[in-house]
Amino acid sequence: MWRYRLSRAITAVQYRGFKAVQSIVQHMPRPWAYALAVFAARFAWWFSPLARPRLEFNLKIACPELANDRNELRRISWLNFRNHAKAYADLMQLPLARVEAMRPRLKVDGWEYLEQARAHGRGVLVVSCHMGSYEVAAAIWSATLAPVSFFAEELEPRPLFEWYRDTRARLGISVLTLDYGGIRKVLDALRDQEMVITAIDRDITGTGYLMPFFGKLAPIPLGPAAIALRLGTPLFPVCVYRLPDDTYQVEVAPLIFAESTGNPRADQVKATQALLRRIEQFIQHHPEQWHVPHRIWAGSP
Amino acid sequence: MGDGRSKSGLETTLGIFMRVGLVSPYDFASPGGVNDHVRQLARRLTETGHEARIFAPSSRADVGFDKARFYRIGTPIAVPANDSVARITLSFHLANQVAAIVADERFDVLHFHEPLMPALPMTMLRMSTTANVGTFHAYARSNVGYYYGRPLLQPYLGHLHRAIAVSEPARAFVNRYFPDFPVRVIPNGIDLDVYNPDVTPIRHLRDDNLNILFVGRLEKRKGLGDLLRAYRAITTRIPHARLIIVGDGPLRGRAEAYIARHRLSNVLMAGYVPETVKPRYYTSADIFCAPATGAESFGIVLLEALASGLPVVATEVPGYMSVLESGKDSITVPPKNWRELAASLVILARDAELRRRLSDYALHKARRYSWDVVASEIVGVYQEARKALAAQPAVALEVSRVHNAV
Numbered sequence: 036m037w038r039y040r041l042s043r044a045i046t047a048v049q050y051r052g053f054k055a056v057q058s059i060v061q062h063m064p065r066p067w068a069y070a071l072a073v074f075a076a077r078f079a080w081w082f083s084p085l086a087r088p089r090l091e092f093n094l095k096i097a098c099p100e101l102a103n104d105r106n107e108l109r110r111i112s113w114l115n116f117r118n119h120a121k122a123y124a125d126l127m128q129l130p131l132a133r134v135e136a137m138r139p140r141l142k143v144d145g146w147e148y149l150e151q152a153r154a155h156g157r158g159v160l161v162v163s164c165h166m167g168s169y170e171v172a173a174a175i176w177s178a179t180l181a182p183v184s185f186f187a188e189e190l191e192p193r194p195l196f197e198w199y200r201d202t203r204a205r206l207g208i209s210v211l212t213l214d215y216g217g218i219r220k221v222l223d224a225l226r227d228q229e230m231v232i233t234a235i236d237r238d239i240t241g242t243g244y245l246m247p248f249f250g251k252l253a254p255i256p257l258g259p260a261a262i263a264l265r266l267g268t269p270l271f272p273v274c275v276y277r278l279p280d281d282t283y284q285v286e287v288a289p290l291i292f293a294e295s296t297g298n299p300r301a302d303q304v305k306a307t308q309a310l311l312r313r314i315e316q317f318i319q320h321h322p323e324q325w326h327v328p329h330r331i332w333a334g335s336p
Numbered sequence: 337m338g339d340g341r342s343k344s345g346l347e348t349t350l351g352i353f354m355r356v357g358l359v360s361p362y363d364f365a366s367p368g369g370v371n372d373h374v375r376q377l378a379r380r381l382t383e384t385g386h387e388a389r390i391f392a393p394s395s396r397a398d399v400g401f402d403k404a405r406f407y408r409i410g411t412p413i414a415v416p417a418n419d420s421v422a423r424i425t426l427s428f429h430l431a432n433q434v435a436a437i438v439a440d441e442r443f444d445v446l447h448f449h450e451p452l453m454p455a456l457p458m459t460m461l462r463m464s465t466t467a468n469v470g471t472f473h474a475y476a477r478s479n480v481g482y483y484y485g486r487p488l489l490q491p492y493l494g495h496l497h498r499a500i501a502v503s504e505p506a507r508a509f510v511n512r513y514f515p516d517f518p519v520r521v522i523p524n525g526i527d528l529d530v531y532n533p534d535v536t537p538i539r540h541l542r543d544d545n546l547n548i549l550f551v552g553r554l555e556k557r558k559g560l561g562d563l564l565r566a567y568r569a570i571t572t573r574i575p576h577a578r579l580i581i582v583g584d585g586p587l588r589g590r591a592e593a594y595i596a597r598h599r600l601s602n603v604l605m606a607g608y609v610p611e612t613v614k615p616r617y618y619t620s621a622d623i624f625c626a627p628a629t630g631a632e633s634f635g636i637v638l639l640e641a642l643a644s645g646l647p648v649v650a651t652e653v654p655g656y657m658s659v660l661e662s663g664k665d666s667i668t669v670p671p672k673n674w675r676e677l678a679a680s681l682v683i684l685a686r687d688a689e690l691r692r693r694l695s696d697y698a699l700h701k702a703r704r705y706s707w708d709v710v711a712s713e714i715v716g717v718y719q720e721a722r723k724a725l726a727a728q729p730a731v732a733l734e735v736s737r738v739h740n741a742v
Contacts, residue, residue, distance in 0.1 A: 200540060204541065204604070205613070206613065223539070
């Protein structure tokens with residue numbers, strides 16, 4: 036019982052700490068917020084007991100050349116923490132952010148694929164990885180193209196998740212959780228020709244299917260492919276990354292259509308593998324932006 | 337003469353082509369009822385073949401409106417007015433800038449919103465030689481400025497060829513100080529393409545909770561304090577209620593402190609929400625609550641709620657009662673009475689059939705306030721103003737003026 040109480044107390048303190056910092060950062064000019072973020076990133080990079088070893092383990096699998104170059108691995112892992120901290124600063128500034136101010140900071144390559152996906156009239160299932168500030172792209176698309184939903188995990192603690200959800204709602208982004216109710220709403224959203232954004236580089240629910248990811252078996256969620264098969268929605272591989280001038284670049288790849296052959300599991304695996312190949316390319320081009328300090332493969336610290 | 341002027345005499349959807357200048361005294365970069373009205377009217381006039389330009393002060397260059405059709409005049413400052421804060425420009429050195437633009441544009445009609453508000457509308461009204469139309473939006477129980485400034489303001493009213501008020505209370509307010517001044521009531525409009533029940537909701541808000549929506553600036557006269565007290569009282573009786581507060585303002589800190597102090601659960605402070613997202617909050621809600629304490633002349637938020645098919649719980653302030661029909665589209669309660677507000681919310685929250693009935697009537701009623709209808713009435717007033725200008729005798733040249741000019 037005391038352990039439960041202690042864990043709740045720690046969680047409450049963590050959330051209050053986050054809120055206190057966030058309430059200051061949201062009023063800061065953007066460069067100041069980034070400066071603070073980089074300062075915090077330096078601490079986290081030096082002192083995190085697990086995040087950095089796990090991230091470096093993952094980076095060595097994604098970019099095998101890093102395994103033999105310790106200095107380059109350290110540089111990429113530091114840049115990774117730095118970019119991720121800046122993404123956190125963006126998140127903390129979101130409650131007062133205006134879409135009009137964000138719009139000039141977003142560049143999109145391959146807009147024609149997005150138009151092509153929308154032209155199918157079955158919604159757009161944007162599939163990506165944990166990279167960059169997706170809120171910026173989602174907020175702009177939600178204001179200018181079609182309503183956008185995030186299909187994402189429920190964060191802990193609950194008040195943090197509610198803050199995260201409410202902040203996105205302000206920008207017209209719905210946050211749908213990875214459960215039965217969430218899936219039902221994802222299907223409704225796609226039927227109403229909306230955009231749903233999700234990531235497949237981590238198996239959050241523990242129900243992933245083992246398949247090669249950077250050549251090594253990892254559990255990967257088949258949900259997006261299953262939805263695409265059911266509704267005929269095109270799968271749209273996208274990544275958003277930060278440029279050196281702190282603007283954002285959206286890079287997209289050609290659409291992937293899940294084809295039904297009568298064997299649902301095989302079809303899901305095939306479509307997901309096609310998606311993973313695209314996601315791997317994104318990550319290999321921008322390893323300093325792919326922030327996943329979590330266990331993906333067996334043997335991770 | 338520009339392209340637009342060469343179109344004079346052409347027939348448009350809303351009558352003969354006109355070049356219209358719309359003048360707002362308020363910071364165009366800040367959200368507000370008058371600026372929404374001006375923006376929508378300009379859009380509607382343009383869509384129907386007229387040309388519209390907007391004159392307003394602005395705290396930002398980007399105001400979300402076509403820059404070629406927006407003249408940014410003066411820098412706004414915050415001035416306390418009518419239990420609120422008016423962001424207006426008080427610079428009287430605008431005359432030269434404005435005179436040059438007006439001479440170049442050669443408007444057929446200048447439409448002043450709050451024509452007696454310093455400094456932009458008054459400056460432009462004084463120098464205008466075209467047909468002038470004024471729209472009065474404000475309502476208050478009394479106005480010291482109007483009371484003591486009557487002798488100074490009366491000549492400005494003399495420049496207006498036609499006047500409009502957005503509601504009966506707004507008209508009565510003007511006529512209390514200027515009794516013989518003819519004012520016609522034309523309500524605010526609503527864009528039914530933007531606000532309708534088919535707009536996609538914020539999906540995660542459509543869950544098992546019953547959503548009560550408040551939309552407005554967080555300031556004293558909007559009555560958020562009463563709504564928070566009422567919400568606190570109903571949480572035990574309606575445990576699945578969720579309060580969604582859309583808007584920002586000076587009272588935000590106090591509202592958040594109240595929520596934290598009383599540990600109110602299920603309250604969503606959305607803050608400022610982009611105009612493109614706001615309609616989605618209406619379709620995410622089950623009940624709309626407008627608890628203003630007074631000084632509301634109309635309440636565009638009520639129209640937005642009705643057009644989105646929401647049943648309304650509102651206070652019986654004159655401006656709101658000029659829109660609402662208690663028992664048909666809403667439940668109304670006396671202002672500043674949070675207990676009755678709470679009781680009405682409980683009644684509506686527990687009775688889905690009542691909500692449906694009020695909602696059906698609200699949808700039917702909102703059609704009356706469509707911008708199509710409202711804009712055509714305003715264009716009718718423009719034409720009357722132009723006729724009134726044409727009927728005025730030409731100003732005779734005075735010998736002394738000619739002498740001075742020579």
